[in-house]
Amino acid sequence: MxxxxxxxxxxxxxxxxxxxxxxxxxxxxxxxxxxxxxxxxxxxxxxxxxxxxxxxxxxxxxxxLGTMELVDVRKGDQGLTRKAIWRLPGGETIESVLMIYPDRATVCVSSQAGCPMGCVFCATARLGFLQNLSPGDMVQQVIWAAREIQAMKDQPVAKNTHRVRPGNVPPHLTNVVFMGMGEPFNNYDNWWASVERLHDPDGFNLGARSFTVSTVGLIPGIEKLMEAPLPVNLAISLHTAYDERRSALMPVNRRYPIADLIAASRAYAARTGRRVSFEYCLIAGENDSADEAEALANLLLEERFPCHVNLIPWNPVAGTGLARSTRASVNTFKALLDGRGLPCSIRIQRGVDIDAACGQLAGSYAEKE
Ligand code: SF4
CATH class of the missing domain: 1.10.150.530 (DNA polymerase; domain 1)
Structure with a gap:
């Protein structure tokens, strides 16, 4: 190209x-x-x-019309989850995931090819940093998702699954989450330019509440976002309430420890009036004990700001030596948070069969080739 x-x-x-x-x-x-x-x-x-x-x-x-080549679209969950695999002009591959629900359609967008952050549980981390994506590369992923939905409406893909019926595909894309490959705040200006483009009322016209940016905890990015004109949703990848364990799982914690990260999150909630989400991947024997649940509840309840915890049963990534929490552990963890009054939910798993679930994006086209 x-x-x-x-x-x-x-x-x-x-x-x-x-x-x-x-x-x-x-x-x-x-x-x-x-x-x-x-x-x-x-x-x-x-x-x-x-x-x-x-x-x-x-x-x-x-x-x-975009510089990335769409090399494959893999379908899982009976067509309700779709993973696009793109090739950049330099040959690197990145991925995007579209998830259709009865009441919404969400696309998970990549902001970088590879990632430099080195989270030990993440498939993307193994690629290292390859390159930043341009605003147009991020927009291209979103327009692909919008086109897929348009095509699905004409030709419904699922019957009797997840309560989606023929003719009941959401009319348009409702959510854009920057939770794919890469750390968006490492590519802040390009990422923000894509948000502004997609928000433009004369164009794609997606409201500020429809965007969610997920960060590993780069506090300068959170502070910059606080000054931005659109109050988008902020999600923090937390994964444990203990600094020592978090530093072992996520090297970024050595630079931006938990107390500072929570203070920045609280400031974001106060400034924007938006609830902050905390992502918590449950990994067997690492962070899924009752003690961890108590520590998490203590950490977030003490600060008293609007927040929500998304519990994500971790999706296995080969070679990490880590294991997924059992269903019983996940349920117990949630029950403990519920008991403490901390708002939380267990995220519905999507795309595990096509390596499209949280933490699994790894440019798998290259691997399969
Ligand atoms: S979890 Fe996110 S920030 Fe961490 S290595 Fe993976 S893509 Fe990068």
Whole structure:
């Protein structure tokens, strides 16, 4: 793919207006192109048939609809979970996951190829850091998801599963979560540019509440986000209430220990009025004991700010030497938090059969090749 061409998903509406003006096109052409990108989810420049043929030909010569190549889409959960595998121009692969529920549709987006953070339980960490994704790369993943939903509505994929019935696929994408490969705050400016693009009321028009960014706990990123004009949802990967254990699981904790992270989370909740989510992967014998549940409840209840714990039965990643908590341990852990009055839920597992569940994204196309 020609990387010299303009990636249309990297262009703001202002950039498009300038390009069209430079090409001698009337002002309304930029609006037409923007509509094709963000309300019609055009799959190619050729598909933009409301544009004159000469303009389309010029656009094909000088621009591209994304620079990533979609190399595979794997389906799990009877088609209700879909993993897209993308190849970047340099050959690296990244992944995105679309999950359809009766009342919502969520896409989990990658922000980096590989990741430098080194969390021991995560498949992506094993790749190391490969490269940051551009705003357009993140937008491209979201538009893919929107197109998949559009296609599903025409051709329902599931009967009698998860209460989704033919004709009952959500009408559009409702949530974008930056929880795929990479740490979004390590690529803050590009990540934020993608949020602004997807939020634009003249384009994709997704509300601030529809975005969730998940961080391993980079406090400067949380502080920067506090000043941002859109109060998006913040999720913190916590995984234990003990510093020593967290540092062993997540090296970032040595730099940003738990007390500082909780203080930053509390400040974010106070500043934005939003509830902060804490992600907690349950790993057998590591962080799933009654003592850990008590420590977690003490930590979060002491601070008295609106928060919620997402308990995630950890998905096995080969070679880590770690094991998934039993169902009984997960239920006991939740019951202990419930007993203490800490809001929590067990996350529904999706995509385990296609290596698309939390912590499993690893550019698996490359592996299978
Ligand atoms: S869990 Fe997230 S931050 Fe940690 S290594 Fe994996 S992708 Fe990176």
């Amino acid at each position: 020609d990387t010299e061409k303009i990636n249309l998903y990297n262009a703001s509406s202002t950039d498009l207006s300038s390009a069209m003006a430079d090409w001698g096109q009337p002002a309304f052409r930029a609006r037409q192109v923007y509509r094709q990108l963000y309300t019609r989810y055009a799959g190619s420049i050729e598909e933009m048939t409301d544009l004159p043929v000469e303009l389309r030909e010029r656009m094909i010569g000088e621009s591209t």
